[in-house]
Amino acid sequence: MLKKLCLLLLICSLAFSQKTIKLYPNTAPGSENWTWKESEIKTPDGNTIAYNVVEPTLTIYLPEKNKATGTAMLVAPGGAFHILSMDSEGHQVAKMLQAKGVAAFVLKYRVVQLKSDNPFGELMGKMKDFKKLDEENAPVIELAIKDAQSALKHIRDNATGYDINIDKVGMMGFSAGGTLTLGTFYASSKETKPNFIAPIYPYVPAVDYLKNIPKEKYPIFIALADNDNLGFAPANAQLYLDWHNAGQAAEMHIYEKGLHGFGMNKNKIPTDTWHERLTDWMKLQGYLKKKYPNQWEVGKTDEQLEAEAKKNAERERRDWTNLGRYKDANAKIGPPKAGKTRVVLTGDSITDGWAYASTDFFENNNYVGRGISGQTSPQTLLRFRQDVIDLKPKLVVINIGINDIAENTGDYNPEFTLGNYRSMIEIAKTNKIKVVLASVLPAYSFPWRPEIKDIPAKVIALNEGIKKLATEYGVSYLDYFNTLKDERNGLSKEMAEDGVHPTKACYAIMEKMVKAAIDKELAKK
Template sequence: MKKCFFFISYFLLVSLHAQEIIPLYPGTAPGSENWTWEEKTVGANTGNAFVYNVTKPTMTYYRAPENIRTGAVMLVAPGGAFHILSTENEGTKVAEFLNTLGIDAFVLKYRLSRIHGQDPMQELFGLMSDFKKLDANNTPTVELATQDGIRALSMIHEISASKGFDTSKIGMMGFSAGATLTMSVLLSAEQKLKPAIIAPFYLYKPAVIGSIFPEKLTPMFIAVASDDGLKFVPHSIDLYNEWISKAQPTELHIYENGNHGFGMQPKGTASDQWPSDFKSWLKQRKWLE
């Protein structure tokens, strides 16, 4: 009897702390019905894991500790040129950081362009040698990924009452391609589903789709490193100028160093400051109350 009680208690404890993986669609995702290739993960639990060949989009729920929960929610979109997803450095670790602030988080696993070979990084680096060609290849995928992001926001709204979410505090943040996706979702979603705040990190702007500008003030936190190896700094500056020209509240951080893809991984560079700056920004927006 005692052994039975122990295993039941252990199961409940594990379940309490387990993350909830939520499929975005009840069956096959619309628009990719013929995608039959297998999703794969590389480097699991190394701090720099990534997945590729995603055909079944999901979002993973990370709930903040009950004693500090604010009711605010953030949808997090990892990056990877719409071919891979940096699920730990730009996903899980970001969600865990948000949880320490009392913010619930969902890490979005959105559909990706197919990797055909056995070495995903080598294939991706080859594609990135020509961004115009990469953009042309990615265009259909960006549209599907944007559908996934909008679907995720819709589902978050749907479960808000049962989860205790404040629907006025549902935001979205993303890194690199995830920042492209964040902006595409913002500019494509209907007004009632648009994120209340957004945070694009080292944005790639040319691939952004959508033209439905938010009717409400939508505060934006932009971050990039001056030594970004992909030369994305002008994209963040252009976005900043565009946003302030529309009288939207905007904050831009260009860190001296940190390169591209700094995410949550401490590097001993100026970019390590972004979590502190982001926390201060959220506090000013009254998201930590």
């Protein structure tokens, strides 16, 4: 029980970072008599090379929850079962996968002992005779397979803590790591067999004796260069054909150039983007679908989301302030009717969503919603004339700034944000429009920008600045923050399911507050 609790606490501490754990609690089975010590060197390009590995480890990269897909990938670096290219074929790959929402686990597995302090020189000498090298590697490959199987079992056994699906656990590897990927797949029962594999320029012959392609679905992705200087292309082509002929979902990319060992290196040739083809393939197989989609993503296909993203990107390029959003509505609304007092509420998604969620509240009070999701204060300022002044309201409620803190359109500068507030106030007063400045709502974290830190402190400081502006200009300040905040100075689940966007219950509270503030300000002479 204590062991499980400790492991759970460790897993919790891994969120959004990486930690390394031992694969075995004691000496790795089969290498009890290995007395040498592991070493590392750095290559001129900064890549870490591990050799004489005795104690296998897993370095764990868990994705942010808002990106998590429930998919896991065990990553095996290569190096002819003598060395391990830990960065370009390990940690850099894991970080790429982590950014895509995949829980990545870099495996440092046991390798053949090198007896000099020149691992490259010693290995290059051995690679002149592949037959002899294969014979030396064979017993260590068996140990490495056991390491990979132990790693896969660990991942599945701790699926809840790692927030992954036990049926979405893959394995990939490079060169010898690709060989290990194939060997582990062929030699494993369901408990330790990966659900999909991606051997990248693997040395196929070393594990051909284990070859066992099942009838059940197990997708495979293969990538290498045609000019692989170790001559691996023909065997890999046959590997693809073997899987294809077995009826498996197989995809293969053979690049004209790239040599052997391109990994995550940048060489200004097409192999630089092989990993994009990998994630395209993973997406096709259903391994990159978000486990916790944002509210606006629910019920939409990947194709629909991509189309929306492209449309929004094009719109932002042509209309950064989104003047087109309310262009037709503004033309249709006309001037205020006689005897009616019009009020405009402007801002971001808080106001945007409010106008849709509470149409009766807006219509019955002659309030006009002009919020645009995702916008920052400079965007709201630039459309202030079209979406506020030209509508001839008696009063405007300004509620903007949370996306400034989220850095939606650039680095956050509170003085810049308050300067935009100042400009909107002055424009409104010049046009004899009364102003209510609403505080920024509480927020503890941003689902779309989890890397932004100290959000409550930034919100509190910005609200203090907004409040001072209200005093300076003699306008009303509406304090949503202190009414809605929870113990963390954020929004509770009852107030905002995602911690940012209000629920109907939250809007109900805000409606009473904003109407009282508007009525009080309009009553002033």
